[in-house]
Amino acid sequence: MSETALRTVDVSCVFEVSQGFMKGTKPLRAVNGVSLNIPKGRVVGLVGESGCGKSTMANILLGLQKPTSGDVMSGDSLYYGQQTGYLDRKKIARRIQPIFQDPYSSLNPTKTIHSIVCLPLRIHNIGDPSKWDKKVYDILDLVGLPKRVAQSYPSQMSGGQRQRVAIARALIMKPEVVICDEPTSALDVSVQSQILNLLQDLRQELGLTYLLISHNLAVVEHMADRVAVMYLGRIVEEADANTLFDDPRHPYTKALLGSVLTPDPSLGVPDTHLGTVFPNPIDPPSGCSFHPRCSECMDICSKKAPKPSVEGGRMIECHRYQTNEAEVA
Amino acid sequence: MSGDNILEVQNLKVDIPVTAGMLHPVRGVSFTVARGETLCIVGESGCGKSLTSLALMGLLPKTAIRTADRMDFLGQDIRDFKERRMAALRGVKMAMIFQEPMTSLNPAYTIGNQLMEVYRRHISKNGSEARARAIFLLEKVGISAAASRLSQYPHQLSGGLRQRVMIAMSLMCGPDLIIADEPTTALDVTIQAQILHLLAELQDEFEMGMILITHDLGVVARVADQVQVMYAGTTVEEGPCQAVFDNPLHPYTAGLLRCIPVPGKAKRGSKLGSVPGIVPNLVGDLQGCMFRNRCAHASSICETLSGEPTRIDDGHAFTCRLTPEEAAKTAAVQGVA
Amino acid sequence: MTDASPSSQPSLRIAEEILEPSPMAKLRRRIFKNYSFLIGAFILVLIVSIALLAPVLEASGWIQDPYAQDLSKRLNNPFWHEKKFDADHILGTDKVGRDYLSRLVYGAQISLLIGFSTMIISGFIGTVLGVSAGYFGGRIDMVVNFIINTRLAMPVFLVAMAAVVAFGASLLVVIMVLGLFLWDRFAVVMRSITMQARDLDYVKAARALGCSTPYIIVREIFPNVLSSLTVVATVEMANAILLEAALSFLGFGVQAPTPSWGLMLNEGREYMFFSAWLLALPGGCLFLLVLAINLFGDGLRDVALERER
Numbered sequence: 001m002s003e004t005a006l007r008t009v010d011v012s013c014v015f016e017v018s019q020g021f022m023k024g025t026k027p028l029r030a031v032n033g034v035s036l037n038i039p040k041g042r043v044v045g046l047v048g049e050s051g052c053g054k055s056t057m058a059n060i061l062l063g064l065q066k067p068t069s070g071d072v073m074s075g076d077s078l079y080y081g082q083q084t085g086y087l088d089r090k091k092i093a094r095r096i097q098p099i100f101q102d103p104y105s106s107l108n109p110t111k112t113i114h115s116i117v118c119l120p121l122r123i124h125n126i127g128d129p130s131k132w133d134k135k136v137y138d139i140l141d142l143v144g145l146p147k148r149v150a151q152s153y154p155s156q157m158s159g160g161q162r163q164r165v166a167i168a169r170a171l172i173m174k175p176e177v178v179i180c181d182e183p184t185s186a187l188d189v190s191v192q193s194q195i196l197n198l199l200q201d202l203r204q205e206l207g208l209t210y211l212l213i214s215h216n217l218a219v220v221e222h223m224a225d226r227v228a229v230m231y232l233g234r235i236v237e238e239a240d241a242n243t244l245f246d247d248p249r250h251p252y253t254k255a256l257l258g259s260v261l262t263p264d265p266s267l268g269v270p271d272t273h274l275g276t277v278f279p280n281p282i283d284p285p286s287g288c289s290f291h292p293r294c295s296e297c298m299d300i301c302s303k304k305a306p307k308p309s310v311e312g313g314r315m316i317e318c319h320r321y322q323t324n325e326a327e328v329a
Numbered sequence: 330m331s332g333d334n335i336l337e338v339q340n341l342k343v344d345i346p347v348t349a350g351m352l353h354p355v356r357g358v359s360f361t362v363a364r365g366e367t368l369c370i371v372g373e374s375g376c377g378k379s380l381t382s383l384a385l386m387g388l389l390p391k392t393a394i395r396t397a398d399r400m401d402f403l404g405q406d407i408r409d410f411k412e413r414r415m416a417a418l419r420g421v422k423m424a425m426i427f428q429e430p431m432t433s434l435n436p437a438y439t440i441g442n443q444l445m446e447v448y449r450r451h452i453s454k455n456g457s458e459a460r461a462r463a464i465f466l467l468e469k470v471g472i473s474a475a476a477s478r479l480s481q482y483p484h485q486l487s488g489g490l491r492q493r494v495m496i497a498m499s500l501m502c503g504p505d506l507i508i509a510d511e512p513t514t515a516l517d518v519t520i521q522a523q524i525l526h527l528l529a530e531l532q533d534e535f536e537m538g539m540i541l542i543t544h545d546l547g548v549v550a551r552v553a554d555q556v557q558v559m560y561a562g563t564t565v566e567e568g569p570c571q572a573v574f575d576n577p578l579h580p581y582t583a584g585l586l587r588c589i590p591v592p593g594k595a596k597r598g599s600k601l602g603s604v605p606g607i608v609p610n611l612v613g614d615l616q617g618c619m620f621r622n623r624c625a626h627a628s629s630i631c632e633t634l635s636g637e638p639t640r641i642d643d644g645h646a647f648t649c650r651l652t653p654e655e656a657a658k659t660a661a662v663q664g665v666a
Numbered sequence: 667m668t669d670a671s672p673s674s675q676p677s678l679r680i681a682e683e684i685l686e687p688s689p690m691a692k693l694r695r696r697i698f699k700n701y702s703f704l705i706g707a708f709i710l711v712l713i714v715s716i717a718l719l720a721p722v723l724e725a726s727g728w729i730q731d732p733y734a735q736d737l738s739k740r741l742n743n744p745f746w747h748e749k750k751f752d753a754d755h756i757l758g759t760d761k762v763g764r765d766y767l768s769r770l771v772y773g774a775q776i777s778l779l780i781g782f783s784t785m786i787i788s789g790f791i792g793t794v795l796g797v798s799a800g801y802f803g804g805r806i807d808m809v810v811n812f813i814i815n816t817r818l819a820m821p822v823f824l825v826a827m828a829a830v831v832a833f834g835a836s837l838l839v840v841i842m843v844l845g846l847f848l849w850d851r852f853a854v855v856m857r858s859i860t861m862q863a864r865d866l867d868y869v870k871a872a873r874a875l876g877c878s879t880p881y882i883i884v885r886e887i888f889p890n891v892l893s894s895l896t897v898v899a900t901v902e903m904a905n906a907i908l909l910e911a912a913l914s915f916l917g918f919g920v921q922a923p924t925p926s927w928g929l930m931l932n933e934g935r936e937y938m939f940f941s942a943w944l945l946a947l948p949g950g951c952l953f954l955l956v957l958a959i960n961l962f963g964d965g966l967r968d969v970a971l972e973r974e975r
Contacts, residue, residue: 098870106868189589190604193587193603215517262550265571272519274519
């Protein structure tokens with residue numbers, strides 16, 4: 001097992017959500033005790049539906065989520081054993097960089113591509129300013145953009161080209177970990193595959209570590225070595241990609257996998273057997289937060305929250321598998 | 330069979346004057362939809378699929394010019410329908426479901442109000458009848474405690490529920506044709522599967538025709554009977570779903586299919602196929618095959634290609650200079666590579 | 667037949683390249699299509715250059731000293747009258763025999779000076795308040811909102827008159843009072859636009875790069891709110907010019923003998939029925955200037971804000 005580049009230990013992030021005028025606030029547990037290991041040089045996929053807290057996780061890892069008034073953040077996010085919460089933001093920035101979902105809002109429309117890609121070098125004052133130009137052109141070349149785009153503005157480019165610029169900006173400082181938050185969801189199919197291929201190539205060339213956050217299981221399946229499935233602020237199942245996709249255990253993972261629509265006309269539309277109720281994250285269900293939608297729900301599920309059980313590099317949080325383990329133990 | 334066709338469209342064109350000249354976003358699209366049949370129009374952004382649906386419903390922007398050789402809906406020629414008659418048709422015989430359930434419901438009115446409004450305006454003024462119909466349909470689309478939901482406002486529902494309400498609303502007047510423009514794009518994967526399932530079920534039960542517009546080949550494969558692949562305003566390939574997916578003939582269709590990672594088929598970490606280049610500009614005089622600048626099989630013939638589709642069998646057709654045999658061979662070769 | 671080279675048709679071959687013209691080129695193209703912007707800009711440039719060149723024009727004898735009285739030539743008619751017209755004073759003279767043309771030209775100076783300085787002062791205050799409220803949100807936003815509401819509860823005109831009474835009437839007092847009072851629209855607009863910009867991913871990306879907050883506000887957000895700022899600025903400038911004229915007309919603004927259009931209207935009031943041009947000329951100038959600024963601002967909005975779409 002390789003060295004751990006980035007990991008979180010039991011992080012939580014609670015937002016105080018206003019309930020309306022004069023009604024006070026209620027806590028929203030966006031992230032609720034998540035421990036995640038990202039080994040060096042690997043791709044970890046983080047999967048879940050919207051509102052499950054995966055973007056908040058990205059912010060915590062990037063050091064962007066700070067405990068503000070009313071919000072509580074606990075636990076540790078560690079970069080090679082150093083807590084990112086206490087690291088200087090600039091130090092985190094040199095090592096951990098994000099790629100965002102929407103290439104239309106992630107580039108400042110008033111700046112040229114050159115100035116956008118060069119910004120990290122200027123902020124961190126890396127190397128000799130006279131060599132910045134060369135560095136910018138090198139990285140543009142690496143992500144497959146011709147030199148002449150440097151003087152253009154983002155509004156002149158297509159979605160795919162913009163996403164390449166965003167990747168160039170993230171990589172120009174040679175970071176170690178790249179947090180890709182839905183890097184292809186806003187792109188067309190043919191462009192999506194180009195960006196995924198590019199990310200693969202860059203990882204091999206530069207030895208990068210990725211955290212790939214996505215709701216698209218097919219993409220995660222294709223890219224990731226290890227996958228964590230998140231539901232309402234908790235990781236409910238985590239395993240190596242092969243194990244998880246070959247033998248999903250948690251009912252939610254099964255439902256997610258079942259909902260992937262492969263382009264195979266001989267199969268119909270799958271029935272996921274998930275209820276139509278989507279739980280309110282401000283007022284989560286008792287016990288296991290998934291039980292109202294679960295097709296394998298048992299009595300205990302609504303009463304007691306399951307504990308994570310680890311078995312051969314695979315973590316799962318479900319009563320079904322806990323009992324088995326208890327018997328084994 | 331043509332008696333069973335709800336909608337017949339031939340050579341539909343949309344032109345929009347812009348500052349740089351005339352934009353041709355839809356350049357001669359033809360299709361038919363039979364009762365109980367699902368037609369999927371698939372393509373990437375900018376291929377004209379959404380404008381095609383808006384043209385059908387007469388909801389194009391004011392400056393746009395719509396022409397067609399034929400546009401028959403339920404046996405009526407709707408090409409020259411004035412706004413009033415189109416409005417009477419929309420929502421009653423021809424219902425639509427949009428991408429954003431968030432914005433297509435009016436936040437100021439209760440769900441019951443909005444559901445019953447359509448019915449009362451078009452079918453019957455009887456309030457209790459409308460109410461009964463609304464409750465019946467909410468239950469049909471899988472919403473529990475339907476009667477109490479009627480007094481809720483859209484913001485009190487999750488995205489998936491809102492889309493269910495939208496579907497119920499489109500069914501209020503018993504339409505013959507449903508036009509769904511990216512109905513599941515804004516939803517989570519598990520909800521997407523549920524909504525598609527629901528749509529298919531309802532379509533069977535009420536024997537409606539459906540036009541589903543999407544960019545997601547996975548969705549197409551699972552729900553379509555007939556498929557139209559659009560590129561740069563034209564249909565590049567059409568045919569029965571099974572035939573198109575099993576035997577994609579147009580280089581664009583084949584290319585698109587190679588772009589998506591398929592769990593279990595493509596090896597993890599292997600290179601995905603891609604279609605290099607970007608969609609051409611559709612302003613001005615356009616000639617030949619518009620895909621030629623991105624096509625690995627382009628030759629000088631493509632510059633003057635007429636755009637007549639090559640028909641094979643049972644409706645499978647594609648528009649390319651390649652013969653069906655050549656096309657099948659190239660698609661297969663690249664599929665392996 | 668797998669000819670891998672792309673087709674040779676030029677219009678299609680450059681598809682991979684950047685087809686869109688640069689934002690600047692588009693801006694230029696839009697400017698030359700926007701007639702209201704062009705007309706407004708033309709009149710504005712004309713008035714501003716005449717106002718700026720007033721001393722030069724005076725020195726070279728084109729216009730006369732606006733303060734020089736000549737009681738023998740009181741209320742001379744302008745050139746379109748045959749009677750009582752003097753070729754030295756093309757637009758006639760006022761009740762103490764001062765050249766009306768040069769007073770109008772110097773009046774433009776005063777109007778523009780007041781409009782411009784007010785715009786700068788109030789623009790600065792409003793932008794600082796609005797951008798900080800929009801960017802930081804929370805408590806700061808609450809405080810700024812309270813200040814904005816307090817300001818909106820005060821009637822500008824009455825407070826301005828009170829201030830003039832308290833501090834004495836002068837150009838400086840008028841500028842300060844208007845500048846300290848007309849920032850509300852700047853603050854409101856800047857606040858909402860900054861709020862939108864703050865949540866965009868490029869701001870998040872800059873934060874993830876370790877940029878400092880001042881850097882993000884000044885270099886990342888400010889350029890994106892600049893176009894809205896200029897649009898508000900033109901509207902407020904026109905507003906300030908009208909307010910100054912009104913204050914001067916009522917005697918609470920610029921004091922005689924300074925040539926101000928509002929003051930000239932006031933002085934011409936008694937001759938309204940006999941020499942209407944005494945009112946019509948400064949009134950017309952005021953109208954023309956404010957119209958030009960508004961046309962310019964309207965055009966600017968169409969031209970500049972379209973860039974964001």
